[in-house]
Every structure is written in C-alpha cells, then in structure tokens.
Amino acid sequence: MHDxxxxxxxxxxxxxxxxxxxGIDGHKISYVGKEEIKGELEIKADKNLVxxxxxxxxxxxxxxxxxxxxxxxxxxxxxKTKIWRAERLLNAKDVYWGSMLGILEMLRTGTTCFxxxxxxxxxxxxxxxxxxxxxxLCYGMADRGDSERAKEELEIxxxxxxxxxxxxxxxxxxxxxxxxxxxxxxxxxxDRADELKVGIHIHVSETKDxxxxxxxxxxxxxxxxxxxxxxxxxxxxxxxxxWINDKEMEILAKKGxxxxxxxxxxxxLASGIARVTDMVESGINVxxxxxxxxxxNTYNLFEEIKLTxxxxxxxxxxxxxxxxxxxxxxxxxxxxxxxxxxxxELKKGRLADIILLKKSFNxxxxxxxxxxxxxxxxxxxxxxxxxxxxxxxEEGELLTLNEExxxxxxxxxxxxxxxx
Ligand SMILES: [Zn+2]
Numbered sequence: 001m002h003d004x005x006x007x008x009x010x011x012x013x014x015x016x017x018x019x020x021x022x023g024i025d026g027h028k029i030s031y032v033g034k035e036e037i038k039g040e041l042e043i044k045a046d047k048n049l050v051x052x053x054x055x056x057x058x059x060x061x062x063x064x065x066x067x068x069x070x071x072x073x074x075x076x077x078x079x080k081t082k083i084w085r086a087e088r089l090l091n092a093k094d095v096y097w098g099s100m101l102g103i104l105e106m107l108r109t110g111t112t113c114f115x116x117x118x119x120x121x122x123x124x125x126x127x128x129x130x131x132x133x134x135x136x137l138c139y140g141m142a143d144r145g146d147s148e149r150a151k152e153e154l155e156i157x158x159x160x161x162x163x164x165x166x167x168x169x170x171x172x173x174x175x176x177x178x179x180x181x182x183x184x185x186x187x188x189x190x191d192r193a194d195e196l197k198v199g200i201h202i203h204v205s206e207t208k209d210x211x212x213x214x215x216x217x218x219x220x221x222x223x224x225x226x227x228x229x230x231x232x233x234x235x236x237x238x239x240x241x242x243w244i245n246d247k248e249m250e251i252l253a254k255k256g257x258x259x260x261x262x263x264x265x266x267x268x269l270a271s272g273i274a275r276v277t278d279m280v281e282s283g284i285n286v287x288x289x290x291x292x293x294x295x296x297n298t299y300n301l302f303e304e305i306k307l308t309x310x311x312x313x314x315x316x317x318x319x320x321x322x323x324x325x326x327x328x329x330x331x332x333x334x335x336x337x338x339x340x341x342x343x344x345e346l347k348k349g350r351l352a353d354i355i356l357l358k359k360s361f362n363x364x365x366x367x368x369x370x371x372x373x374x375x376x377x378x379x380x381x382x383x384x385x386x387x388x389x390x391x392x393x394e395e396g397e398l399l400t401l402n403e404e405x406x407x408x409x410x411x412x413x414x415x416x417x418x419x420x
Contacts, residue, residue, distance in 0.1 A: 001040060002023035003024055003041065004023075004352075005023050006021065006045050008047060009021075009047070010369060012370075019047070020346075021035065022346060023039065043391075048358050049358075050356055050357075051110070051355050053110060055114070055288075055301075055331065055344060057114075057338055058201075058290070059116045059299065060116065060294075061293075062094070062098030063102075065417070066292070067294060067297040069082065070083065070294075075269050075270065086417045089416055092123050095124065096124075096127055097406065099127040104131075104406055105300065107401070108380070108382065109298075110355040110382040113336065114135055115136040115137075116136070119140060121137055121164075124137055129169070132390055134341075134388060136170045136171075136172060136201070138157065138171065141176060143180075143181055143182055145182045150182065172200060173200045175202050176203060177203040177204065178204060200231075200235060203238075204238045204241055205223065205241050205243045207272070223251055227251045227255065236258070238257055238260065239260045239289060239291070240271070242272040243272060249275070249284070253283045259286050260288065261286055261330070262291040263308050264291075267307070268296065276308065280322070289304070305328065306375060309327050309374060324375070353386065354386040356383050362381075363376060383395055
C-alpha cells in the first residue's frame with residue numbers, strides 16, 4: 001500500500017509515453033511500472049497524460065504585481081521610470097501576496113519548483129511553506145562597487161541561507177549581475193558559497209550594451225572574466241547568456257555551468273536570441289525560465305517550451321532545430337539538475353513532483369503526446385499538481401490556496417502603483 005497511487009496514466013518515461021502506475025511514499029516516487037498497485041489515496045489517471053512537474057528556473061516571483069503595469073517601452077526607460085520606482089514602494093506584505101499570486105499561477109500551469117531571486121525573500125519563503133510548492137530561493141544582492149554595502153549584502157544573503165535551507169526550500173546566493181556587482185564582491189560570494197556548499201544564481205550577458213560596457217571596463221567579456229576570477233563551477237546557474245562568444249560557450253561547458261533560457265522575456269525586452277542549439281551541442285545543461293512577470297507576463301512555462309523550440313528554428317533557419325523531447329527535458333529534468341535536486345523524472349527514488357494533464361480539444365487528435373505538449377498546450381490542461389508527494393491541485397481545485405483572497409489582495413496593492 002502506497003501513500004499515493006496514480007493509476008493507469010499515460011506516463012512520460014525516458015522520452016516516451018507509456019501506460020503505467022506510479023506509487024508515491026513520503027516525498028518520493030517508490031514505484032513506476034505496470035503492476036496493479038494500491039494507495040491510501042488514489043488518483044485515477046484514466047489514460048490522461050502524466051509528466052514530471054515543470055521547473056521554472058529563473059523568476060522574480062512577486063513581479064506579478066507589475067504585470068501590465070508598463071508596456072512597450074525601451075528597456076532602460078522601462079526600468080528607470082517605471083519598474084525601479086515601483087519596486088521602491090514594495091513592502092514585505094506586498095511581496096508575500098505577489099508571490100502567492102505567482103505560486104497560484106504556477107500550480108495551475110504545472111510548475112512544481114521554481115528558482116527565485118528578489119527582495120523580502122522571507123515572505124517568498126513563507127508563501128512557499130504555506131502553499132506547498134518547492135523552491136530554490138536567493139536574496140538578490142548588489143554592491144554597486146561599495147565595499148561597505150558588499151559586506152552588508154553578503155550578510156543578508158547568508159542569513160537568509162542559514163534561516164531557510166530546509167525541506168522543500170533550498171536557499172542559495174543570488175548576486176544580481178556582473179554590471180551591478182563588483183568583481184571583488186563576486187569573488188567574496190563565490191568563496192562563501194564554496195564554504196557553505198551552496199549554489200549561485202546570477203544574470204549574465206542579457207543585453208548587448210551591458211556586455212560592450214563590461215568589455216570596455218575590463219578588457220574581456222563577462223564570462224571570460226568570471227572564469228578568470230574563479231567564479232564559475234557546476235553549482236553556478238546563469239540566467240540569459242545571450243551575448244556570448246565561442247570561447248565563453250566552451251568555458252560554460254567545461255565548468256559545468258547551467259544556463260537558464262528565458263525566451264519570452266528576451267523577446268519582450270528585445271534583448272536578443274540565445275544560442276540554445278549551440279549550447280546543447282556543447283553539452284551545457286540548459287533549462288527554462290520565465291523571468292519576472294513584468295517582462296513576460298505570465299509564469300506559464302508551457303509558453304516557454306513552445307517558444308524555445310520556435311525561436312531556435314527561426315534563429316538557425318532550420319525547422320528541425322531542437323526536438324520536442326529536448327525542450328521537455330529542459331523544462332523538467334534539466335531544471336532540477338541545475339540546482340542539484342533529484343527530481344524531474346518519473347523514476348523510482350526521484351522526488352514526487354508530478355503533474356497530470358487532461359486530454360482536451362487542443363490535444364485532439366492525439367498522435368504523439370510529446371508534440372501536443374510542446375506545440376499545443378495552453379497550460380490549463382493541468383488537472384493535478386503534486387509536489388513532494390502532496391496533492392496541491394486536484395481536478396483543477398487548489399487545495400492549499402485561497403484564490404479569491406489572493407486576487408483581491410493583489411488588486412488592492414495595485415492602487416499604490418497606479419499613482420506613478
Ligand atoms: Zn531576471
């Protein structure tokens with residue numbers, strides 16, 4: 001008798017859909033196979049699709065508060081006249097409700113784990129604890145060349161790690177980017193991360209201008225310089241990496257750095273198109289993210305799955321660039337792997353983060369479910385979301401969140417930003 005049994009699903013196993021039963025005990029998958037199983041709780045999958053949960057590997061979750069707040073503006077104008085001004089008005093409670101809204105959206109669209117870099121991170125952690133979702137969290141640090149501030153920022157980042165590294169929450173360091181953090185500070189962060197044996201989440205080479213400025217200042221592009229100071233390693237996760245040269249790509253592969261590709265944010269902010277196919281060929285672990293909701297505007301990872309595939313076809317001029325299976329791996333297993341978590345696969349011993357998808361009109365006719373998932377999903381096909389062995393959404397009903405209250409609170413918070 002298992003704690004939970006998912007019966008007769010069309011399960012995504014080793015790149016194929018196979019009819020199987022899944023047993024879950026505690027936090028983990030304890031059985032995958034064709035034998036009849038029983039559970040204290042049972043979900044009749046009834047030949048619907050069963051997938052490992054999606055991993056959104058780069059978010060600024062509470063930025064749900066700013067979705068639709070400022071649109072169609074050049075990046076620097078958008079940041080300086082709108083986003084940064086609004087962020088200065090953010091308090092801890094706002095971040096809590098903004099995060100709750102982000103989690104609500106992720107659970108509804110099949111994301112079981114996310115990696116967040118922002119401020120007031122205790123509130124994000126609280127929202128995770130209450131909702132039951134899994135997360136990798138870090139406080140977004142920036143010293144802007146001030147050595148006093150560097151010490152303070154590192155301390156805030158480290159305190160957060162010591163408070164929250166437990167159970168479903170993994171806390172790591174989050175230096176914002178090489179253009180907001182000095183090289184001395186980044187070195188300090190890396191040394192401390194090694195001592196505490198934790199990872200690092202950072203933005204690198206998102207815009208062409210930022211890379212040009214960096215090269216003028218330091219004589220090398222960001223990734224080459226980061227390598228020179230010993231910053232890169234298998235526990236480094238880099239968001240974007242759009243404007244990188246061949247040598248930098250080689251460095252990332254050699255050092256085992258994971259890259260988070262954020263196609264919608266990159267398109268919306270006109271940042272550019274990352275060389276994802278080249279990265280995959282070099283052996284780099286590429287995963288997917290939405291970035292913040294202000295530049296996306298949703299946390300629906302199915303949109304990233306489709307656009308990752310389409311963008312690479314456009315970039316390379318090859319319709320067979322990136323196969324559906326590659327992109328599904330990026331959205332599931334690769335995300336878990338990037339952050340050292342044992343999930344993202346329907347396999348005995350893995351974390352029990354699982355989603356069920358209903359066959360619906362947009363999945364009809366169903367030839368190969370993999371193609372339907374990559375090219376036809378809206379996100380609302382998700383009927384069940386299971387995290388850490390617990391059912392958080394059942395038949396479309398969120399069991400741990402009060403949806404009405406969250407929407408109401410966020411509409412109320414919005415009022416103070418409309419003055420800007
Ligand atoms: Zn970002």
